[in-house]
Amino acid sequence: MPSEAEVPPFPATGRRVLVSGASRGLGRALAQAFARNGDRVAVHYGTRPEAARETLASLPGEGHVLLGADLADPGQAARLVADAAAALDGIDVLVNNAAVNTPHPPAGTSFAEWTAAWQQHIAVNLLGTAHLSHQAAQRMIERGRGGRIVNIGSRGAFRGEPDHPAYGATKAAVHALGQSLAVALAPHAIAVASVAPGFFETERVAHRLAGAQGEAIRGQSPYGRVAQPTEIADAVLWLSSPAAQWASGTVLDLNGASYLRT
Template sequence: MQSHFDSNGRTYSGQVVLVTGGTRGIGRAIAMAFLERGATVLVCGRKPPEEPVAAGGRRAAFIRADVRDAEQVQALYAAIQQQHGRLDILVNNAGGSPHVMAADASPRLTASIIALNLTAPLLLAQGAYALMAGQGGVILFIGSVSALRPSPGTAAYGAAKAGIVNLVRSLAVEWAPRVRVAAVSPGLVLTDEALSHYGDESRLDAVGATIPLGRLAQPEEIASACLYLASPAAAYASGCNLVLDGGGERPAFLAAANPAA
């Protein structure tokens, strides 16, 4: 994939980027980061954003699509092919899960969580590869630290994200060298969803204090990682999983062994 630099020093001018779930949260920040650097950005979701996704004096185009539906994904890529004739970067961001203990999760809910967080990203990657195979490109998956540690209350989500880590490694082998595949796995991120979940700033501060860097990540910091991995600066990064968790979690046994610390 070629890098494009214009007179303003923007690095993604001339490239077409699709960000799934790009209307809010981390996805919105990613879409805005690519817009600021000159890319033509498309975002998709089940409903349009309340406010357009815009940055750098430019807007992302919205395409309505439920990424769990194979026919809608096919129509999504047909529209991209018709309107732009190419796709250079896919950021597989759409995902999520309600909080429910594993013993209480219905089969239907579990299947829905797996479909959104594992099956849909694979389906989207397959469609992107069909457009990229002849020209080259980059496919990024937004994973989660839930793939790498216990995920109580979101067990199916954590299992699906663990599947993403393996999927990235497998696709990186199958689709090299024309298409690079990589993952970014955030820890806790300060989004509107996080604010509503924890309720107030004091609780967010308490949660942030458990992280070595002392705070939750900003969505823009996840976006910066995507800008790097999609760029020629990361030309040898494929099959990798970039974990952004602020240093991880302090081991509980250390606090138990030395409460004063």
């Protein structure tokens, strides 16, 4: 491994970035933020190729690529990183955004549905993140000039998710995974951090922001609103920057003071 003095400076722009789960919502905002920064982006999708193509078409600049993979399959997760590295000529930044979040309240869910929900959440949210991180880190280490891994966690890891317990549990595990990787990969100049967003507005949750339920959700924050995906994306862009190496290991709360932890 090269010494610190021999490692070229981590670039602020023109990087090769893989964003998982980038077909819409926060993933699309993340891909757009990196593209506006002058980076080349591998846009990953799991089940929405048409939406992912819309994301790809929306990106400024050139050299972006569209890649599909089922992250519940370890082989496909490994292939996704290999394909992204081949298309972009390497990977400098990995953003682990892909996740499933299907309701499974314990009091109203059959055991068969319960076990299926847990298996799916663990396979995608936790193991998919772990496998992508491992494979991307290997390529960053081989290249020898460091890198960034940013995980999209959740406020729910701290405050609980009564209707989505596997989501909350797997996001807590993602936070812990990121901290372990931050320590393990620091000697290779790879910084790893996570963000823990609260509620943010996307087309997937638009129905929940209508009427009394929407008022209650907005009322969780003293700002009286929910976040926009661009606000989360801007924080991820900073955590992926050369300036953010000393933030490695952090879990950054992005919830508009809707949940304060000690």
